[in-house]
Amino acid sequence: MPNIENGGGDQPQANQQRVLICGAGIAGLTLAWWLDRDGWDVTLIEKAAGLREEGYMIDFLGSGYDVAKRMGILPRLKEVEYPIAEIIDVDSNGNTVSTIDYELFRxxxxxxxxxxxRGDLERVLYESLSDDVEIRYGLTVDEVGQNGREVTVDLTDGTKEQVDLLVGADGIHSRVRELTFGEEEKYRRYLGYQTAAYIFEDDAFRRKLDGGFRDITVENRTAGFYPIRDGKVATWFAHDAPDEKLPAAPCDELRRTFGDIGWIVPDxxxxxxxxxxxxxxxxAQIEMDHWSRGRVTLVGDACYAVSLLAGQGASMAMGGAYVLARKLREASVIEEGLAEYEAKMKPEIEKKQAYGxxxxxxxxxxxxxxxxxxxxVLNLSQLPGLYWLLRPVVAGTDSVISTK
Structure with missing residues (x-):
């Protein structure tokens, strides 16, 4: 199979191996890109009706940045990035209490x-795929069976696929993981917090942000607001929640939890x-002893969610997808590649989960x-020569793909 990193571009071999990737998010799209260029016959399925909207803001660095560089999509990502200059933390009256010069992180x-x-990253990955990759939206996996080297997959639209490899790239609530390894509760490590994000349009609210990223943090709660393209405002909330059960009405829960903070939060x-x-x-984080069973494997949040607190979900999704594709390319049989992928990634993931x-x-x-x-600490870090105080914040963001 061709090595794309070294300029390989051979046509797919006659006896193509077939892979079905469940989940057309960041991990699934990245994996599809690499496997397609390595000569696989790639099909992606996604339960959502199509590409997701903007989502929330992410710091894209480390493994994700390195993989994007290898894929040649960095120029496009730089076109859609948000050049954040600073993050201003305010009190309940809107007065500045701390400032982070984002250039220090850079x-x-x-x-x-x-x-x-997040949605912009997903769209750039989607647009980078060749026409040979088939994507089918609005369905997921219903049943999985293995017989020797063949995986039989029943889909929710009643169709059946027979493939050489099934990959669950379907997130922290993975259907592939549930069918292959058992209930989510066996692997989910709840960290005691819940989070939310949504986007809205309000010109008056947007003007109050004065073009910047504003954040308010009180004990056990933090909320952020920032303007994005097309006249929209994006939000982000996180709060402690000893009871891990999700509320039936998320917005009511947010109003109950954040409604007393003041400033522009009620608006x-x-x-x-x-x-x-x-x-x-x-x-939450996902912790598993093994990520593969036969010719079914997992990638991204499906097997190693590092959590929102580690801030590297997208980057690690791309890093893991890259390592999986590379190990499959180097292996003589699929099972060997899956074992090598896990051996490479698992120790790194455990470090990043601990960091989170x-x-x-x-x-x-x-x-x-x-x-x-x-x-x-944030205010001290802005003083000349003291930006090193921010090192603990980025200490766990090193790339996992720079070495074998």
Whole structure:
């Protein structure tokens, strides 16, 4: 099979191996890109009706940045990035309490850091695929069976696929993982927080942001607001939640939890609408002893969600997809490649998951004292020569693909 990293571009071999990837998000699209160029016959299925909307802002760095560079899509990503200059943390009266010069983070990452809306990254990956990759929206996996080297997959539209490899790239609530390894509760590590994000249009609200990223943090709660393209405003909320059960009405829960904070938060909550327009979920990690069973494997949040607190979900999705494709390319049989993929990625993932747990109290301070200490550190880091104080915030973001 051709090695795309070294300019390989051979035509697919006659005896193509078939792969079905469940989940056309960041991990699935990245994996499809690499396997297609390695000569696989690739089919993607996605339960959503189509590409998702903007989502929420992500820091794109480390493994994701390195993979995007290898794929040649960095120029396009730079066209859709948001050049955040600073993040201003305010109090309940809108007064500044701390400021983060985002250039300091870029300096710590040698300039290899982009601020992207998750949906924009997904769209760029989608547009980078060749016409040979088939994507079928509006369906998922209903049943999985294995017979020797063949995987039989029943889909929810009543069709059946027979493939050499099935990959679950379908997120933290993976259907492929459930069918192959068992119930989600066996693998989910709840971290004690819940999070939400939604987008709305309000010109008056947008003007109050003065073109910048504004954040308000009080004990056990944080909320952020920032203007995005097309006159829209994006939101982000996170709060402690000892009971991991998700609320039946997410917007009511947000109003109950954040409604007393003041500033412009109540105005933002007035725009909250339950349904497909809001993202609301647990902050959790997935921990598994093994990611593969026979010729069924998992990638991305389906097997190694690092959590929102680690801030690397998209980057690790791309990094893991790249490593999986490379190990399959190098292996003589599929099962060998799956074992090598896990051996390479699992130790790195465990480090990043631990990093995410350690940073929880910094991102969502549990007491007023923690809030004040966080503000003090952020303000000190802005002084000449003290930007190194931010190193713990990016300490777990190194790439996993620079070496074998």
């Amino acid at each position: 300096r710590l990452k040698d300039g290899e850091l982009l601020s992207l809306m 933002a909550l007035d725009h909250c609408s339950d349904g497909d327009s809001i993202y609301y979920d647990q902050v 747990r350690r940073t929880a109290s910094f991102l969502i301070p549990p007491t007023k004292w923690h809030v004040k200490m966080r503000d003090a």
